[in-house]
Every structure is written in C-alpha cells, then in structure tokens.
Amino acid sequence: MAFDYDLFVIGGGSGGVRAARVAAGETGAKVALAEMDRYGGTCVIRGCVPKKLMVFASTYAGAMEDARAYGWEVSAGGLDWGAFHDRLEGELNRLEGVYRNLLKGSGVISFDARARLKDPHTVELSTGETVTAKHILIATGGRPVRPDIPGAELGIVSDDIFHVKELPRSILILGGGFIACEFACIMKGMGVDVTLYYRGAQILRGFDDEARGLVATEMHQKGIEICTGTNILSMEKASDGILVKATNGDEKVFDQVLFATGRAPNSDDMGLEDIGVQIGRRGEIVVDEYSQTKVPSIYAIGDVTDRINLTPVAIREGMAFVETVFKGNPTPVDHKLVPSAVFTQPELGTVGLTEEEASEQEPIEVYATSFRPMQSSFIDRPDRVLMKLIVSKETRKVLGCHIVAPQAGEMIQLAGIAVKMGATKEDFDRTVAVHPTMSEELVTMRAPVRTA
Known part of the structure; x- marks a missing residue:
C-alpha cells in the first residue's frame, strides 16, 4: 500500500x-x-x-x-x-x-x-x-487539571497565569508539586501576597524529604504562607475578590486563585x-x-x-x-538517573534515588551538610543551602544527589553526569574542590551523617 x-x-x-x-x-x-x-x-x-x-x-x-x-x-x-x-x-x-x-x-x-x-x-x-x-x-x-470544586470556574490554571492582565495583590495557590511551589516563589518575588494550600503533609511529594523540608522552610521565611493538610471546600465571587472556604476552617478573600493540582x-x-x-x-x-x-x-x-x-x-x-x-537501530528509551530541577527560590536539583527510596532498596550511607553560604552570611541573611549524597554501602556508588541552593539546576546538570557514569563516593572525594563555592561541599564531605 x-x-x-x-x-x-x-x-x-x-x-x-x-x-x-x-x-x-x-x-x-x-x-x-x-x-x-x-x-x-x-x-x-x-x-x-x-x-x-x-x-x-x-x-x-x-x-x-x-x-x-x-x-x-x-x-x-x-x-x-x-x-x-x-x-x-x-x-x-x-x-x-x-x-x-x-x-x-x-x-x-x-x-x-x-x-x-x-x-x-x-x-x-x-x-x-x-x-x-x-x-x-x-x-x-x-x-x-481543574479540580471539581464548587466555584472552580473562578480560578485559573497554570496555562492562564502567563496571560493575566495585571498582577493580583493576593493569590491562593492550590497544590504542593513543583508547579505550585515555583509559582508561589515567582508571585512572591513579584510583590504578590501568596498563600499555598496543599492537602498533603509536606510540599514536593516524591522528592527527598530533607531537601523538600528545606525548600518549605526557605519559602516560609520569604513570607509565603504554606498551609498543609488543607484543601478548598468552595469558592464564590465576592465584591473584593474570590471568597475561599477551606477545610482548615479559614474563610479568606483572594484576588486570584491558581490551581496547580496536576496534569x-x-x-x-x-x-x-x-x-x-x-x-x-x-x-x-x-x-x-x-x-x-x-x-x-x-x-x-x-x-x-x-x-x-x-x-x-x-x-x-x-x-x-x-x-x-527510521535508522534501523532499535534504541530503547533510557529513563534511569534523569536529573531535574525545581525552580523555587532557592532551587532544588536532584538526580537518582532519594534517601527514603535508597534505604528501602539497600544499606546506605548519607552524606549531607546544610549551611549559610558566604554570599548570604556576609549580610546576615538566614538563607541556608543543602548538599546531599546518598551512597551504597556495598558498591560505594553515589545513588542520589540532592542540592537545595541558588543555581542548583546548573549544579545538578554537572553532578548528574558523574552519577550517570556510576561515580563512587571515593571518586567524589578525590576530586579537588573549587573554592570558595557552595558546591565544593559535594567533594569535601568525609564522614556520613547517618546510615540506613
């Protein structure tokens, strides 16, 4: 044919x-x-x-x-x-x-x-x-996805936020994934009063617990109100915005409501x-x-x-x-050890297994350090960063790398090459540090903070 x-x-x-x-x-x-x-x-x-x-x-x-x-x-x-x-x-x-x-x-x-x-x-x-x-x-x-909530037509989804005519004075973001958290940070940085509702116990489900905990802390310090264990019951138009009734008993009016509840x-x-x-x-x-x-x-x-x-x-x-x-070269797709970044402020970069995933798979060592970087500590800002490696006790391979810091997306791209190649903790150790940088901590951590 x-x-x-x-x-x-x-x-x-x-x-x-x-x-x-x-x-x-x-x-x-x-x-x-x-x-x-x-x-x-x-x-x-x-x-x-x-x-x-x-x-x-x-x-x-x-x-x-x-x-x-x-x-x-x-x-x-x-x-x-x-x-x-x-x-x-x-x-x-x-x-x-x-x-x-x-x-x-x-x-x-x-x-x-x-x-x-x-x-x-x-x-x-x-x-x-x-x-x-x-x-x-x-x-x-x-x-x-737009959730099935009474009055949901009053809110917007992530596709819409790029087309708003003017910035709202206040916004409620529903969701706790990377889209919700990224836009919470964006809106706050642009001068909007931001509240985030998430039905789970902690934002950024699926990411390393320690890393997502630090992101949540830093978002809170920047003035973003994060209400976990909270969902929207209903929304209705009010004279001064959108009246939102929540499962935690709150009834508040927001200029805008953004749904970031999945795709x-x-x-x-x-x-x-x-x-x-x-x-x-x-x-x-x-x-x-x-x-x-x-x-x-x-x-x-x-x-x-x-x-x-x-x-x-x-x-x-x-x-x-x-x-x-078309080229006659059967090529399966490789979905293993894909680096990714969440562009919150600070960013979260990750590749490989979380501590929780790795500990369920095999005995591990965890190397981690959290500190105030030089740029922040010099001006007495409280911002902290995290550098974390998950290491197999048996093979010594680095199973996961997690970074919470400004420019973590740039760092994890390079760390991802080493993890993808199967680098061991000793490979990291014998790499000379670039000083003074935040990322030098990835090659200077000598003792595990815990094992599992």
Missing part, C-alpha cells in the same frame, strides 16, 4: 518537532506534522520557557535588597507587569517562529489543525483533510481506543520501551505517555523513536 507520508506526527511540542525534523532531515523520510495550537508546545509556550523568564524577573527585588546590604545605592519600584509581559509575548512569538522554521527547513509539511485517527494508518484533520502514513507518532503532551495526558477524543491503542487509568497512552503502542504502526512519546514528564525526556524519546523506526 502506498502512503501519503512515511511519518505523521500529531503534536508540535519539543518531542514531536524533534522527531519530525530529524526523521525528515537525516533519513529523507516524507514527514508531516499537525498542531492544533501554537508550535513549541507546553515547554516553549506555556511551561518551562515563560516560567523561567518569570523566575528571572521575580528575583530582582531580592537582588536589590542584597545590593544595598553590600553597599550599593540602589532602589526599585514595583514590577511593571505590562512591560515585562509584552517582552515575554515577543519572545514566545519569536520561539514559535523558530520551531516553524525548523520544520520547514527540514522539509516537514505542517498542518495547523487538530488530528484524530481513523485507522492505524489514517489521520483525519479538523480542516476536513484525510491523510495516510506508514507510521504515526503521537506527541500531544498534557494539560493542567493529565492529552489523549481524549483522538479515536485511539477504537483502533486498539491501550489507554491507562490516567488517560496515558501505554507504550513499550521503544515507545510503540499495541498497534504496531502507532507510537507515542512525551507527557501523553506519562512516563517522566520533562521536556528533555520527550526529546530523547523522539530521538530514540527515529533511531528505532
């Missing part, structure tokens, strides 16, 4: 675009891609990129306070949200253009349309067109189950180690598969797909 395309990609985010342009540009495959919204996907348009730019913007008030403490004569007014937002929109428009041009330059045909599957080789587009492909790759990502895979209404693609309990597309579904011609990568929902992972999955399907 002759197909219109060798590959049809559904989804123009980082993973889908990378797979499409590499398949077309490096193997000569005839490739098309459909995207119903803006090219660049969650990361570029409504995730990593605009969020990190907001992180940068939110740090300047604190930086100016530090500058005064160091002797500089500086002053700052409030953030001009309009000026910042205009520049932000311009940057996102530029990046979307880059993504479109990358596809065009690789010879990929683009459709600005929503796509559904009619059968294992046929795609129906919202434009009315129908095309066929030998292989179909689904890379539709995920979306924020769901974008697999709805695509015709997948009708043609035999298996869908998991959370709506994720079930795939094997090669990102192949139960239907041999259909593959899926990225957040829609709900494996590790990080942009660089989706890109790696897209590259592995091309190697497997």
Whole structure:
C-alpha cells in the first residue's frame, strides 16, 4: 500500500518537532506534522520557557535588597507587569517562529489543525483533510487539571497565569508539586501576597524529604504562607475578590486563585481506543520501551505517555523513536538517573534515588551538610543551602544527589553526569574542590551523617 507520508506526527511540542525534523532531515523520510495550537508546545509556550523568564524577573527585588546590604545605592519600584509581559509575548512569538522554521527547513509539511485517527494508518484533520502514513507518532503532551470544586470556574490554571492582565495583590495557590511551589516563589518575588494550600503533609511529594523540608522552610521565611493538610471546600465571587472556604476552617478573600493540582495526558477524543491503542487509568497512552503502542504502526512519546514528564525526556524519546523506526537501530528509551530541577527560590536539583527510596532498596550511607553560604552570611541573611549524597554501602556508588541552593539546576546538570557514569563516593572525594563555592561541599564531605 502506498502512503501519503512515511511519518505523521500529531503534536508540535519539543518531542514531536524533534522527531519530525530529524526523521525528515537525516533519513529523507516524507514527514508531516499537525498542531492544533501554537508550535513549541507546553515547554516553549506555556511551561518551562515563560516560567523561567518569570523566575528571572521575580528575583530582582531580592537582588536589590542584597545590593544595598553590600553597599550599593540602589532602589526599585514595583514590577511593571505590562512591560515585562509584552517582552515575554515577543519572545514566545519569536520561539514559535523558530520551531516553524525548523520544520520547514527540514522539509516537514505542517498542518495547523487538530488530528484524530481513523485507522492505524489514517489521520483525519479538523480542516476536513484525510491523510495516510506508514507510521504515526503521537506527541500531544498534557494539560493542567481543574479540580471539581464548587466555584472552580473562578480560578485559573497554570496555562492562564502567563496571560493575566495585571498582577493580583493576593493569590491562593492550590497544590504542593513543583508547579505550585515555583509559582508561589515567582508571585512572591513579584510583590504578590501568596498563600499555598496543599492537602498533603509536606510540599514536593516524591522528592527527598530533607531537601523538600528545606525548600518549605526557605519559602516560609520569604513570607509565603504554606498551609498543609488543607484543601478548598468552595469558592464564590465576592465584591473584593474570590471568597475561599477551606477545610482548615479559614474563610479568606483572594484576588486570584491558581490551581496547580496536576496534569493529565492529552489523549481524549483522538479515536485511539477504537483502533486498539491501550489507554491507562490516567488517560496515558501505554507504550513499550521503544515507545510503540499495541498497534504496531502507532507510537507515542512525551507527557501523553506519562512516563517522566520533562521536556528533555520527550526529546530523547523522539530521538530514540527515529533511531528505532527510521535508522534501523532499535534504541530503547533510557529513563534511569534523569536529573531535574525545581525552580523555587532557592532551587532544588536532584538526580537518582532519594534517601527514603535508597534505604528501602539497600544499606546506605548519607552524606549531607546544610549551611549559610558566604554570599548570604556576609549580610546576615538566614538563607541556608543543602548538599546531599546518598551512597551504597556495598558498591560505594553515589545513588542520589540532592542540592537545595541558588543555581542548583546548573549544579545538578554537572553532578548528574558523574552519577550517570556510576561515580563512587571515593571518586567524589578525590576530586579537588573549587573554592570558595557552595558546591565544593559535594567533594569535601568525609564522614556520613547517618546510615540506613
């Protein structure tokens, strides 16, 4: 059977675009891609990129306070949200253009349309067109979840926060994951009064307990009110904002409520189950180690598969797909020892096992130190950082590394190389320290603080 395309990609985010342009540009495959919204996907348009730019913007008030403490004569007014937002929109428009041009330059045909599957080789587009492909790759990502709460329509989700017309005076953030905590820090840094409700006992569930405890402490010291064990009962419009009734008995009015209560895979209404693609309990597309579904011609990568929902992972999955399907080099996706960062203030960088995970797996030693870094202690700021290594007693390999500090994301990228290579504690020990730095503590800790 002759197909219109060798590959049809559904989804123009980082993973889908990378797979499409590499398949077309490096193997000569005839490739098309459909995207119903803006090219660049969650990361570029409504995730990593605009969020990190907001992180940068939110740090300047604190930086100016530090500058005064160091002797500089500086002053700052409030953030001009309009000026910042205009520049932000311009940057996102530029990046979307880059993504479109990358596809065009690789010879990929683009459709600005929503796509559904009619059968294992046929795609129906919202434009009315129908095309066929030998292989179909689904890379539709995920979306924020709005909780089922009376009055929930009064709140916003993370996609919306990049488009608010003006900064609120006060905001309630519901959730305790990395998105909730990052935006709590961003909003506080921009001058907003921030309250965070989380139903669990401690924020950042799934991260190392000691590390997330320090992040919570530092957020509290910056003036963010964190209410754990707390959820929203109902919301209603009030004359001066949104009246929120909480499970802890509080009734407060906020200018804005942000829901950061998780994300769901974008697999709805695509015709997948009708043609035999298996869908998991959370709506994720079930795939094997090669990102192949139960239907041999259909593959899926990225957040829609709900494996590790990080942009660089989706890109790696897209590259592995091309190697497997178009280069004849079967390449399973490697999801082990993936470094990541939470861009709170301070940041949390992590790779490998938490202390809790490692101790359940085997006997370990824990090397950790928490201290006030030089930059903070000089001006009597109470901020603390954490450097932590989890070490196997038997093999001496570093099983996990956790850093809470300014620029922890930059540090964990480099530490992640060593952990991925299987470095031992002794490898760290015989590496000469860079002094004076915060990260030198990673190679100077000699005695474990505890074993488990």
